[in-house]
Amino acid sequence: MNNLRVERWNPSVKMFTVLLSVILLSFQYKIMVTLGVFLFCLIMMIFFSDARFKSIIKILIPATFAALGMFVMGLYYSKNNSITSMDVSDISSVPYALRAAMSTNLISAAQLGSRILAYAGLGIFFSLTTDEEFFISSLMHQCHLSPKFAYGILAAVHLVPNLGKEYKNAVFAFRTRGIRVGVFSLKPVFAMLVNSIYWSENIAMAMQSKGFSDNESRTYYIEPKVGVYDILLSIAILSLIVFAINSAPI
Amino acid sequence: MNWKLKDVLMMGIISVLFGVIYLGCTYAGGILSGVLTPMGLSALGYEPFYGIYFMAGAFGVYVMRKPGAGIISEMLAAIIECLLGNYFGPIIILSGLVQGIGIELLIALFRYKKFSYPTMIAASVICSVLTLLYNLVVSGYNQIAVPVLLLMLAVRIISAIIFSGVLTKLVCDRLAKAGVLRGYAVGKEFAMSEE
Known part of the structure; x- marks a missing residue:
């Protein structure tokens, strides 16, 4: 069972998978995809990592607020039907203007809010399942960070x-x-x-x-390597996102 | 690129310090954003603190005055913030790259020779515009109505001018005058002007 932990996933490969997922998500607006990515991250954390449930919830609270904020913002000020472009000089028309904007903006609002959730899901997934020393060691060995x-x-x-x-x-x-x-x-x-x-x-x-030198060769306490499974997991997740973007109806 | 260990540590520790200041501002921003949520302007709540985001890059390039200093400092700050537990995780490394490019672009055009207030202010304005363009694509801000976006940009520019434009230069000059930055390019300039 221990082999299935995402903590063992090479951190550099994990980081690039997260960043590529973000870039893929940036160019699409399907709510099912963004919510799917968020749920997928939660499932991975709960069932395939050692991340504590309590810490997941704790870090999710501010993220949910940010997503909620973007949702309400989209509701009021989407470019299709922003209340800024309406005639609000007549005070009695304001509630109507608000309602009209809200009903047509619901989808863009959901798009904005769920996108923040997806990013937060990916970010939290990375943060809570990656040991900092392992991450930095991996940046040294895989990304040639000096x-x-x-x-x-x-x-x-x-x-x-x-x-x-x-x-x-x-x-x-x-x-x-x-x-x-x-x-x-x-x-x-x-x-x-x-x-x-x-x-x-x-x-x-x-x-x-203490003898630290940047130019001479040195030995390492942790030496992360990239295996076939690291790459396969990355390809599987990215293909899943591409497949979802192409096939999800909304 | 010729970076010494002490340069890296200096930028790292300064980034941590800015990171902690930023964290404090995030709480303030969170409260402001919460207050603005019923009005639909939650994202505006974080805009007044945007300039603090740019400070690590502005500080790095102002003190070291060499190619890449702004970008590397901002990326160091982003990696550190990712390790400290920002909920966007490695995504902020991407934003760090954009911010670093934004702040360094104009200074690079001046070949790292001009560091007056107008230069630092103009660099901060360019950085604000560039990061908003990034938000348009990545954060989905292109779904938001233009007047609201302009308001956000205006607040972001004012914040950037205050923090990364004026305050960064002010603090760096005072640090240099106090002799703390003797080992860096900015310190050498002050040493020369005093002779």
Whole structure:
């Protein structure tokens, strides 16, 4: 059963499959296809990955709101029958104008909203089923990302938990000097920028003093490879989308 | 291209910092977008913060002043945001590429020699237009009525002018004056002007 997990799918191949799917979806407007892609991503995550149901729901909430927002936007302001192009000077006609626009715009609204859902489905599918180190290693081995970029990205990502602490330090430093710092004050942000630049110099020096070099050959802890199944899965998904685009009625 | 490890780390950490600021703005944008949803203008809620998206690229090309700096910085920022759990996942790497090209296009035409306020502002405007063209195709904005699109573009341009046009240059110049950017192209310019 462990062989069927999408976590094992090569991350670079997975990334290109997601990006190609997005490009395919960009040039079509069929609701059944976009909703189908969204459902497919959910099914893959629930049955063929180790992604926790709770984290799927948690990340889906903002995505659903974004999709809902686009849906309502399409409902009001589709180019076919936007309420901006109607005569709304007569106040009594406004509700009618709204209703008229809504009834004809329902399809474009659904197209806009479901497209966001499909993209979010693909994005969440990738994010929740891809280990960050495995992803970056794969970018190094399959996409020829140079090790200095790869380890630079990882170092930066791993610094994130320190940023909050650093912000508090900067605020305290200003307070001890008797300088007021509000919530929207840029002063601590500027101090953090200065420190970030010093950090980057220090980390670069630390890495180099430990023998990190970009030009010499090195060994790797994780070495992702692309197998036949990685490619087959990608081809299967993309062909399924192309088939759906060609055969779905709406 | 000649990128040093410390350049990569600098851009990476700056991207993380912008990423966190951006995340804060996304919450604000989310609330604004929610408020605007009943009026059908939810997508407009995110537009005031668009300029912050462009800041990583603008910062990179302004500080390093060499070909590819804007595009690479913006893509680094996008990969990092993808790792931090943006719900659009690797799709934002694609938007990062478009944003990077948008901000660097004009600066490349000037051969990485002009970095005045008008240049940075014009680059931000071009970036806004280019990213909206990308949204027209990829996000399906071509389904939206033209007046609404123009309103969105206007808000996006204002945001870009403030954040990636003016604020980025202001902050970089102050950092350079403070001597923090001595190892970079922008720092050398300030060192020369002080002599």
